[in-house]
Amino acid sequence: MKKLFALLLTLVMALSLAACGGGNGGASSSGGSSSDGGAKVLRLSTHLSSDHSTMQMAAKFKEILKEKSGGSLDVEFYTDGQLGGQTENCESLKAGTVDMTIIDTGTLANYNPKAGILDMPYLFASKDQAIAAVSGDVGQEFMSMVTESTGIRPISIQTIAFRNTLLKDKTIDSLADFQGVKVRIPENPSIEACFSALGATPVAIPSGEAYTSVQTGVTDGLEGNCEYIAQQKFYEVANVCSLTEHVMTFTAFCISDSVYQSLSAEQQTAINEAAVESMEFFYDLYEEIDANAIKAMEDGGVTFHELDKAPLMDACAPALEKFVSDNGLEDMYAAIQALA
Numbered sequence: 001m002k003k004l005f006a007l008l009l010t011l012v013m014a015l016s017l018a019a020c021g022g023g024n025g026g027a028s029s030s031g032g033s034s035s036d037g038g039a040k041v042l043r044l045s046t047h048l049s050s051d052h053s054t055m056q057m058a059a060k061f062k063e064i065l066k067e068k069s070g071g072s073l074d075v076e077f078y079t080d081g082q083l084g085g086q087t088e089n090c091e092s093l094k095a096g097t098v099d100m101t102i103i104d105t106g107t108l109a110n111y112n113p114k115a116g117i118l119d120m121p122y123l124f125a126s127k128d129q130a131i132a133a134v135s136g137d138v139g140q141e142f143m144s145m146v147t148e149s150t151g152i153r154p155i156s157i158q159t160i161a162f163r164n165t166l167l168k169d170k171t172i173d174s175l176a177d178f179q180g181v182k183v184r185i186p187e188n189p190s191i192e193a194c195f196s197a198l199g200a201t202p203v204a205i206p207s208g209e210a211y212t213s214v215q216t217g218v219t220d221g222l223e224g225n226c227e228y229i230a231q232q233k234f235y236e237v238a239n240v241c242s243l244t245e246h247v248m249t250f251t252a253f254c255i256s257d258s259v260y261q262s263l264s265a266e267q268q269t270a271i272n273e274a275a276v277e278s279m280e281f282f283y284d285l286y287e288e289i290d291a292n293a294i295k296a297m298e299d300g301g302v303t304f305h306e307l308d309k310a311p312l313m314d315a316c317a318p319a320l321e322k323f324v325s326d327n328g329l330e331d332m333y334a335a336i337q338a339l340a
Helices: 002-019 053-068 086-095 105-110 113-119 127-134 137-150 189-197 207-215 226-231 257-262 265-299 310-326 330-337
Strands: 040-046 073-078 100-104 152-167 182-185 201-204 221-224 240-256 303-305
Touching: 040 053, 040 086, 053 073, 053 100, 053 152, 053 240, 053 265, 073 265, 086 100, 086 105, 086 152, 086 240, 100 105, 105 113, 105 137, 105 152, 105 189, 105 240, 113 137, 113 189, 113 240, 113 310, 127 137, 127 152, 127 240, 127 330, 137 152, 137 330, 152 226, 152 257, 152 265, 182 189, 182 207, 189 201, 189 240, 189 310, 207 221, 221 226, 221 240, 226 240, 226 265, 240 257, 240 265, 240 310, 265 303, 310 330
Parallel strands: 040 073, 040 100, 182 201, 182 221, 240 303
Antiparallel strands: 100 240, 152 221, 152 240
């Protein structure tokens, strides 16, 4: 954990240097609002539930930010998709109707195709490799690329867990078992490419409609990490979790770049440092959260099934190679593989 914290400190220093000269020393009239105490209140909207691990991280971020900004910055949360799903939150961030969001990194690929790299199938061999990648130079390059091309500024990227396939009364034992299976996916081009390569039919459906899509038979199941599955109680409508580990889940903690640039240099530093320290808090608590999620799924009647992933990896390899080549991401891909 100390090694990870050192990596994160390096990252925040890089973020601070990149922001030098960006702030104008004053608050933007279009970003955030003022509380009675005079603090600028940043509105954070997300599809995630209020008790999700990254929302616990966001609560810690709020606490640290208020302290580090001397009370000049605060955060107000709108969770559970109150203001829309992941795509809607990105659009709101770009339009200036919200100031911050927490989304899956793959959603950013709808605005810059290169941002889909982290969500490509079978890119990572382990969670440790994924954490090392996004906490180091790869993560810094990714965040800079997104900021420059979209106006959405990630301030941290969290490695969550591998995604698996949860189906109703169907076990995945081989590549052939995916044929004709309709799988609910988020609006994520990389995950869509994954399930298409596996021979399934990916169906992009907003998070708020995922449960009913399986319940009513619109889809045969869905995919996701265990925490998300447990919190949304998808185990009530699907009961077999095949450990495909096809994609690593990452969340991006984002702020509107125009809002960020409107802040003083001191406030920008407070945001960067609060992001690093709250992410350290997140990694400390996540292992227990994941274990509890798996238990909740088992208690809900889910059977976990291990399988040989090699044929799935082979089927997805051409899509991964084409994505890297088409987007000129050979150097980033090589840097990720060097961490395996």
